[in-house]
Amino acid sequence: MRKFFLIAVPYAWLLALFLIPFFIVLKISLSDVALARPPYVPQFSWDDGIMAFLRDLDFENFVFLTEDSLYWKAYLSSVSIAGLSTILTLTIGYPLAYGMARAPEEWRATLMMLIILPFWTSFLIRVYAWMGILSQEGLLNQFLMWTGLISEPLMILNTPTAVYIGIVYTYLPFMVLPIYSALDRMDGSLIEAAEDLGCSRLSAFWLVTVPLSRNGIIAGCFLVFIPALGEFVIPSLLGGSGTLMIGKVLWEEFFSNRDWPVASAVAVILLLILVIPIVLFQRNQQDAEEAAK
Amino acid sequence: MNSTVFAPWEDPEKKPLIRFQNVTKKFGTFTAIDNLSLDIYEREFFALLGPSGCGKTTMMRMLAGFETPTSGRIELAGKNIIPVPPNKRATNMMFQSYALFPHLTVWDNIAFGLRREGMEKDKMNARVEEMLRLTRLERFAKRKPHQISGGQRQRVALARSLAKAPTLLLLDEPLGALDAKLRQDTQFELMDIQEKTGTTFVIVTHDQEEAMTVASRIAVMDEGQLIQVATPDRIYETPVSVYVADFIGDVNIIEGKTTLIEDGQYQIDWAEGQMPLHAASSQPFDKGQTCFVAIRPEKVAISAEKPQAADNIVQGKVLDIAYLGNLSTYHVELADGTIIKSQTANTRRIARRSFTWGDTVWLSWTATAGVMLAR
Ligand SMILES: Nc1ncnc2c1ncn2[C@@H]1O[C@H](COP(=O)(O)OP(=O)(O)OP(=O)(O)O)[C@@H](O)[C@H]1O
Ligand SMILES: [Mg+2]
Numbered sequence: 001m002r003k004f005f006l007i008a009v010p011y012a013w014l015l016a017l018f019l020i021p022f023f024i025v026l027k028i029s030l031s032d033v034a035l036a037r038p039p040y041v042p043q044f045s046w047d048d049g050i051m052a053f054l055r056d057l058d059f060e061n062f063v064f065l066t067e068d069s070l071y072w073k074a075y076l077s078s079v080s081i082a083g084l085s086t087i088l089t090l091t092i093g094y095p096l097a098y099g100m101a102r103a104p105e106e107w108r109a110t111l112m113m114l115i116i117l118p119f120w121t122s123f124l125i126r127v128y129a130w131m132g133i134l135s136q137e138g139l140l141n142q143f144l145m146w147t148g149l150i151s152e153p154l155m156i157l158n159t160p161t162a163v164y165i166g167i168v169y170t171y172l173p174f175m176v177l178p179i180y181s182a183l184d185r186m187d188g189s190l191i192e193a194a195e196d197l198g199c200s201r202l203s204a205f206w207l208v209t210v211p212l213s214r215n216g217i218i219a220g221c222f223l224v225f226i227p228a229l230g231e232f233v234i235p236s237l238l239g240g241s242g243t244l245m246i247g248k249v250l251w252e253e254f255f256s257n258r259d260w261p262v263a264s265a266v267a268v269i270l271l272l273i274l275v276i277p278i279v280l281f282q283r284n285q286q287d288a289e290e291a292a293k
Numbered sequence: 294m295n296s297t298v299f300a301p302w303e304d305p306e307k308k309p310l311i312r313f314q315n316v317t318k319k320f321g322t323f324t325a326i327d328n329l330s331l332d333i334y335e336r337e338f339f340a341l342l343g344p345s346g347c348g349k350t351t352m353m354r355m356l357a358g359f360e361t362p363t364s365g366r367i368e369l370a371g372k373n374i375i376p377v378p379p380n381k382r383a384t385n386m387m388f389q390s391y392a393l394f395p396h397l398t399v400w401d402n403i404a405f406g407l408r409r410e411g412m413e414k415d416k417m418n419a420r421v422e423e424m425l426r427l428t429r430l431e432r433f434a435k436r437k438p439h440q441i442s443g444g445q446r447q448r449v450a451l452a453r454s455l456a457k458a459p460t461l462l463l464l465d466e467p468l469g470a471l472d473a474k475l476r477q478d479t480q481f482e483l484m485d486i487q488e489k490t491g492t493t494f495v496i497v498t499h500d501q502e503e504a505m506t507v508a509s510r511i512a513v514m515d516e517g518q519l520i521q522v523a524t525p526d527r528i529y530e531t532p533v534s535v536y537v538a539d540f541i542g543d544v545n546i547i548e549g550k551t552t553l554i555e556d557g558q559y560q561i562d563w564a565e566g567q568m569p570l571h572a573a574s575s576q577p578f579d580k581g582q583t584c585f586v587a588i589r590p591e592k593v594a595i596s597a598e599k600p601q602a603a604d605n606i607v608q609g610k611v612l613d614i615a616y617l618g619n620l621s622t623y624h625v626e627l628a629d630g631t632i633i634k635s636q637t638a639n640t641r642r643i644a645r646r647s648f649t650w651g652d653t654v655w656l657s658w659t660a661t662a663g664v665m666l667a668r
Contacts (some may be wrong), residue, residue: 067666187390187392189388189390189392190392190394191384192357192359192379192388192392193386193388193392193393193394194394194405195359195378195379195380196357196358196380196384196386196454197380197385197406197409197453197457198380198386198406198409198457199380199408199409200380203409207405209395212395212396214396217580231490235479291395291439
């Protein structure tokens with residue numbers, strides 16, 4: 001009986017917070033837009049019965065998504081922005097995690113704290129702070145002009161560059177923490193053994209350190225890629241009108257156009273795209289756990 | 294067997310393979326190795342023995358190149374190796390923790406060092422197969438380290454460190470994790486491999502019996518210094534200090550004051566109301582000098598009747614008997630409270646021995662049975 005409850009709790013959680021909302025969204029995506037409140041039909045009513053209700057649902061909105069090139073371009077550009085951001089985050093995050101894992105024991109807790117510290121401030125405020133840094137009159141441009149490196153302020157805010165900076169900044173901890181935990185668990189004598197057997201420092205790194213932190217790298221990449229793909233705040237605040245990302249399209253569809261059915265269809269497709277990396281991620285986590293046994 | 298005994302350390306012409314010259318290693322203000330000099334010869338099986346924290350691992354790590362001495366010189370085959378990084382040294386180390394690469398199979402672990410050398414594929418395959426055969430691991434070649442037993446892992450670590458045919462193989466407590474039986478088998482296996490390959494081995498161990506079994510010479514260390522370096526039998530028979538005598542095997546230590554009788558023969562006054570002891574020493578002792586006589590329990594005879602003639606005879610009561618199967622150790626308490634251990638072979642059935650707990654017995658030993666030590 002106790003066992004049943006233990007299993008029932010997470011499943012009830014999943015049902016209430018994921019499956020039910022998903023089916024509501026799915027239902028809206030199959031409806032038609034209408035001037036009403038809420039702005040779509042059909043609405044379910046007990047008088048007409050369930051068959052009449054189901055008859056009114058169709059895939060019109062999904063067909064529409066394939067007809068307007070805006071949507072697939074937005075999906076594609078989201079995937080490429082999220083992908084490139086992931087690579088950038090890995091490039092910055094790996095050395096950071098490596099340095100932390102190699103730092104003297106007594107420093108590590110502090111370094112870990114510094115990585116986590118930004119989470120104590122609101123995400124929105126941090127993004128606004130970046131607007132202040134990256135704008136034409138912002139801190140970065142002022143600094144570069146003061147050093148004499150540039151004479152004209154650079155246009156960074158409202159370009160894709162700002163989006164990359166924003167995503168890398170925001171998701172860096174998600175990359176650093178799993179890689180750090182993999183490196184921290186690694187037995188230092190393995191590197192010595194590799195050197196003893198003829199490896200240089202660099203080849204010991206490629207042949208031993210990197211393979212042994214593989215699971216951390218994969219986990220970190222997914223933890224950055226998955227949320228970055230649907231990211232909305234960063235592209236809309238830092239990216240300006242030039243950056244096309246599906247999260248932004250979704251928001252506009254929902255709030256500017258008030259076209260809930262199309263917005264829902266966009267969300268359903270986004271979820272389907274995300275299912276692939278999420279499943280891969282789960283499998284990687286399972287492999288990691290088995291290897292650790 | 295060869296007619297000549299293997300003892301290159303007695304040949305002044307012979308050049309040592311490894312030479313430590315006044316090596317000191319400090320960690321901060323702590324001195325781990327203290328002005329230590331040592332020669333190790335080719336084809337030796339050299340054991341470093343000592344209590345925890347005495348600097349054994351530090352010695353090995355300096356040989357492998359993971360630690361740089363604070364001062365002094367380390368030579369390998371006549372060349373100073375201190376500036377040489379670990380990957381350029383002709384030494385290989387078998388780590389205490391084995392340090393097998395968890396992401397590689399047994400085969401790839403053994404091949405790891407050969408690949409770095411850029412060895413040809415055919416030659417490498419042959420070499421790995423040879424190592425697998427030597428360590429009897431053929432059946433496990435395709436497994437990962439976490440899929441084999443502790444003893445097998447230890448053999449993989451050995452095979453991996455032997456694969457490159459190093460001039461010098463360093464073994465840091467290689468058998469620490471094994472049970473007694475497997476440990477003994479592996480000791481003989483190690484000796485066998487050492488003989489077959491002709492590699493020089495330096496082994497670190499906590500276990501004095503292990504050192505006695507495998508080593509050509511033993512160095513007993515304490516607090517970063519060498520206390521004695523000698524063959525196992527000399528370490529056992531003629532320890533240079535009470536520390537060494539006590540560290541290796543079981544021993545009775547009797548403290549007393551010396552008086553010379555005639556050359557090499559001393560009388561030792563050691564307790565009120567006890568007859569003085571007699572002992573021999575080639576080292577000179579001053580009159581009245583404090584001395585420690587170390588006598589191995591198996592050199593002390595025990596009997597129910599007073600023996601006719603012996604250099605030293607004392608009487609006592611059996612306090613305790615430690616039965617070891619083939620041997621028994623009797624703890625005998627003398628009138629003044631001193632306890633002396635005597636060990637004899639159990640040639641008779643236990644029920645038939647002529648004395649037991651509480652019985653009065655006589656202990657006796659010859660003048661040459663004990664070693665006189667100044668400290
Ligand atoms: N990196 C280090 N920093 C500071 N002190 C160290 C370091 N490595 C070793 N020591 C100290 O040097 C001394 C000798 O250490 P070492 O590891 O050589 O001992 P050991 O003889 O191998 O002991 P054990 O038998 O327990 O393995 C110890 O007191 C140890 O605390
Ligand atoms: Mg050690």
